[in-house]
Amino acid sequence: MVESGPPGYLIHDDADLVGVAVRDLEPGDVEGGYLRKPESVRVRLNHPVPLGHKLALTDIAEGADVIEYGQRVGTATADIKKGDYVHVHNVRSARWHNSVA
Template sequence: MEGEVPAGAPPQFLIHDEGDSVAVAVTALEPGRVEGAVLKSGRRCEFEILRPVPLGHKFAVTELTKGADVIKYGVRVAVATKDIAIGEYVHVENVRSARWQNSVA
């Protein structure tokens, strides 16, 4: 669940824009509470991670239903191929790139 965290804690993840549906791990994340920030606004937030997320990989910061657009950098980068919960690892098993397709098969 999202919440505010102290400004002094080093971020464990970054969200590029307020409207993004995913965050990027800036360190390897283990299940449990993680703290990070939104780059554009500087807003600090926290989420509960459901499974490990490797450095540089993404996790959901909004509920994504099958067929929903995955937003990163304020743009559509992928499409969810199944329902994705907040805090769930976002990777090839639950999304497809938006670069080469217009919809989920």
């Protein structure tokens, strides 16, 4: 069943690969919205996503950049499927990442 009412997550930029939950979300279909566009986006969540945390809007391959705010915010440390919870278990922050592994 699809939620109705306000969006469950927000997308900051057209280039973003993740959205941010605006409330605690449970697995299943959830509608989200862009900050600067009227379109909505439906994603089937595979896991619970807590308020303020990220969810994948598309598949993200291990080693690929994770984009939020139109910027690289991290690197996927495992394959991430559309609808997955995106957090420290599958992303390494770009803030702490340096070119020397």
